[in-house]
Amino acid sequence: MEYRKNDIVTLEIVDCGTDGEGIGKADGFTVFVKDAVIGDTVTAKIMKAKKNYGYGRLMEILKPSPYRVEPICPSARQCGGCQMQAVSYEEQKAFKEKKLRGHLERIGGFKELPMEPLIGMDEPYHYRNKAQFPVGRNKEGRIVTGFYAGRTHAIIENRDCALGIPQNKEVLDRVIAHMEKYNIAPYDEMTGKGLVRHIFVRYGFFTGELMVCLIINGQDLPHQKELVEKLGEIPGMTSISLNINKKRNNVILGDKVKTIWGKEYITDKIGDISYEISPLSFFQVNPHQTWKLYSKALEYADLHGEETVWDLYCGIGTISLFLAQKAKFVRGVEIVPAAIEDARRNAHLNEIDNVEFFVGKAEEVLPREYEKNGVYADVIVVDPPRKGCDEMLLKTILKMQPKRVVYVSCDSATLARDLRFLCDNGYELKKVCGVDQFPQTVHVETVVLLSQQKPDDTIEIDLDLDELDATSAETKATYQEIKDYVLKEFGLKVSNLYISQIKRKCGIEVGENYNLPKTENPKVPQCPKEKEDAIKAALKYFAMI
Numbered sequence: 332m333e334y335r336k337n338d339i340v341t342l343e344i345v346d347c348g349t350d351g352e353g354i355g356k357a358d359g360f361t362v363f364v365k366d367a368v369i370g371d372t373v374t375a376k377i378m379k380a381k382k383n384y385g386y387g388r389l390m391e392i393l394k395p396s397p398y399r400v401e402p403i404c405p406s407a408r409q410c411g412g413c414q415m416q417a418v419s420y421e422e423q424k425a426f427k428e429k430k431l432r433g434h435l436e437r438i439g440g441f442k443e444l445p446m447e448p449l450i451g452m453d454e455p456y457h458y459r460n461k462a463q464f465p466v467g468r469n470k471e472g473r474i475v476t477g478f479y480a481g482r483t484h485a486i487i488e489n490r491d492c493a494l495g496i497p498q499n500k501e502v503l504d505r506v507i508a509h510m511e512k513y514n515i516a517p518y519d520e521m522t523g524k525g526l527v528r529h530i531f532v533r534y535g536f537f538t539g540e541l542m543v544c545l546i547i548n549g550q551d552l553p554h555q556k557e558l559v560e561k562l563g564e565i566p567g568m569t570s571i572s573l574n575i576n577k578k579r580n581n582v583i584l585g586d587k588v589k590t591i592w593g594k595e596y597i598t599d600k601i602g603d604i605s606y607e608i609s610p611l612s613f614f615q616v617n618p619h620q621t622w623k624l625y626s627k628a629l630e631y632a633d634l635h636g637e638e639t640v641w642d643l644y645c646g647i648g649t650i651s652l653f654l655a656q657k658a659k660f661v662r663g664v665e666i667v668p669a670a671i672e673d674a675r676r677n678a679h680l681n682e683i684d685n686v687e688f689f690v691g692k693a694e695e696v697l698p699r700e701y702e703k704n705g706v707y708a709d710v711i712v713v714d715p716p717r718k719g720c721d722e723m724l725l726k727t728i729l730k731m732q733p734k735r736v737v738y739v740s741c742d743s744a745t746l747a748r749d750l751r752f753l754c755d756n757g758y759e760l761k762k763v764c765g766v767d768q769f770p771q772t773v774h775v776e777t778v779v780l781l782s783q784q785k786p787d788d789t790i791e792i793d794l795d796l797d798e799l800d801a802t803s804a805e806t807k808a809t810y811q812e813i814k815d816y817v818l819k820e821f822g823l824k825v826s827n828l829y830i831s832q833i834k835r836k837c838g839i840e841v842g843e844n845y846n847l848p849k850t851e852n853p854k855v856p857q858c859p860k861e862k863e864d865a866i867k868a869a870l871k872y873f874a875m876i
Contacts, residue, residue, distance in 0.1 A: 332358045336380050339390065344371040347426055348820075351414030351773040361822040362387045366408055368418050369426075370396025381861055383822040398422040403456065404493040411481025413494065413771040424451045424767060427775040431743045431765045437815055438808065438873070439747035441754075447764040450623050455770030458617045460599070462495045463583055464503060464530045466510075466517040474510055474517055476503055476530060484520060494771060496534050498565060502543055505561045506530050513554045523579050526552070531574070531584075531610060535599035536618045540569040542597045544610040546576050546583060552591075559592045570594045574610055584611060601625060604652045606677050611669055613646045617768050624739065624766045624776055625653045628712060631737045631762060631780035634658045638709035641733075643693040643724065648674030648686070650712060650739070655683050662706070663688045664696045694721035701731055708733040718874050719745030722752075729756050736781040741768075743777055745874060748808065750779065759784050808873035816872060821865040829858035833866040837876045 334340065334357065342355030344367045353367025355375075361384040364375045372394035375387030392399075402408070402416040415423050428449045435441045452458065464476045467486045477489035490503040510517070510527060518525040526549050533542040543562055545552060552558065552573060562571055571592040576585030588595075588610050596607040599614070601622050608614045615621040628650060632640065634657035642651040645663030647670050655661045655678075663686065665671050674688045689696045693713075700706045711733045713720055719742065728736060736758060740746035754760055762780040769775075808816075810827050817825050858866070870876045 332360070334360050334377055334380055334385060336377055338377045338380075339374055340377065340387065341372070341374050341393070342367075342387075344369050344373065344396070349430065349773065359383075360385065364389050366417065367392075368396040368399045369422070370398050381821070402493075404489070406477070406487050406489045407493075409480055410478050410487045410489065412478055412492075414773050416493070416771045420451070420455050420770065423455075423770065424449050427767060427773075428765055430773075431763070431775055431777055434743040434747045435750070435763065437747075438744055438812055439751045439754075441747075441750070441760060445760065445762050447762060449765035449767060449775070450620070450627070451767045452617075452620060452770050455767075456493050457496060458619060458770065459492075459494045459496070460534045460536055460618055461614070461616050462492065462499055462532050464490075464499075464532075466507075466527045466530060467519070468517060474507055476507060496532075498534060498541055498567070499532050501565050502532050502541075502562065503530060505565075506543075506545065506558070509554070509558045509561065513557075515553055518548050520579075523548075528576060529583055533597060533608060533610070534567075535569075535597050535608075537600040538598050539567045540597035540599070541565060541567040542570040542572075542608075542610065543568070544570075544572045544574050544588070546574045546585070548577055550575065555591055563592065568593065569597050572610055586611075601649060602653065603656070604649075604677075604681055606647065606649065606652075607673065607680060608647075609669075609673065612673050613667075613670060615649065615768070620766060620768045620776075621649070624768065624778060625650055627764050627766065627778045628737050628739055629653055629657065631778060632657075632710050632712065632735060634710065639707065640710045640712060641697065641708045643697065643711065643713045643720075644715045645674060645688065646670050646714075648677050648688065650714060651686055651688070652677060652681060652683055654712065655686050658710075659685065661686045662700075664691060664693045666690070666692050692721075694724040694727075697724060697731075698727045701727055707731060710735045710737065712737045712739065714739040715745075717742040717745065720749050725749060725752050728753070732757070732783060734783050738777075738779040738781065740777045740779070741774065743775065744872060746777055746779065748873065750781070753781055757784055758782065808869070808875060812873070813866065813869045816869040817862075817865045820868070823862055823865050825858075825862050825866055828856070829862055830866055832858045833863055834870070834875075836863075837867065837870060839870070839875060 340357040344353035344355045346354040347369050353364045355362050364387045366389045367373050373392050374390045376390050377385045378388050379386045398419050400419050407413050407416040466476045469475045475488040477487045480487050491500045516525040518528040526547050529546040531544040572588050572590045574585050575587040596609045638658050640654050640658045640661045642663040645651045645665045651661050651663040668690050671688045671690045678686050708731055758781040761782050764778045766776045810830050813830055817823050
């Protein structure tokens, strides 16, 4: 049966997508339904229809899933920040473990996974130590603050987020009251006028110190002294500042910060290490789980005081200083100069002197230091951004041959890709552990231990010559992995021919004669637009374009 836009379908939700949406089928037609939960029976309205799949809006829950719970936040469905708040926490953890396992098996090609149980939270709410609230006006012209609805810049009013700290509401109430009293306009993205863009709050869970930073489209805030007095009444207030951002873009923070009261930073701890955190500092948002995450990384590093360690993508030195407690020496690398300044200050703050920090791209600094200065590593720790590690960095790790590699990842898909590369070139996957840093969302952090294979170890390799295409992009995903992704996510079957056509379109080299016609003047089928879009989505997913 063919389904069109606005059709109503009845679905049993049997799976969950990577963004937390429910997945059901109607006569072989796959429908992705936001806010539906595995186990639900629902009616959904088709909002967008392709040939074999579509996207639906949840209309009615005919039979609720045994995993369904009532969200504690009334804005959960509108806001979209908590994609899984309607799912029991036990099922959330099961979903994340399944997602992690699936990526390692399908993308990485690992069959027997040495997985440890996912580390969850005892209290999976009110864990965020940082929040950034956009400020605007509602349809009635009243000043509001909250969060953007999913994939929009429409503000869903909410001053008491279920993931944030109770002090958020106190700060927001006082700032909005100040704006109303002195007729201070919020920023308008359409016109570029107005003053207050965002209200940024940071909190030290272990010190009780509170920071407020107002991001403004100007140099100063009217009646600044009066606002400082009001905010200073909140217990724990330590730092009040203005961040100047006059650019007409979607970037929240500008480069310039003016402290108008108190310190330029707040202090917080992870384990025994203290960190000074400014408005521009990167710091993990869930300190309770961060301690568990770093403790697991330290356990996997297996340090005994004699090891030299490299910490790549080190930020403000959070993992570096954690490792330095047990290592002989730690070198950290980070591209952001301000973060390295923070890292050096934090090392001094904790009286840790067995560390050294470098500013630059990890994929440039590590090869330079290895090839020109002869540095080595017993253990390498990487904590890259979502796109994973640069290929040059991975190749340098292989040249340096550390005994152990500890990979901390915020994206299990790119993690799987990078692990495959390392394990195909001399390393063995020893341990995997998921850590739930972000309860109520679909995201999961992972810690992995790789160890160098011994000379007498053997590696079994199963090669399909039709699948080989020795370009740098192709090492990131095989044709079969692209086919599997397109089938799972879009319900479409695509051929090697179609994939190679789209790869050429995207500027990815394929073998000179790969999937070219064997006769003159052949009638070669061209990839349909629908399948082209799906293949491009897969190429983006595997970071090939």
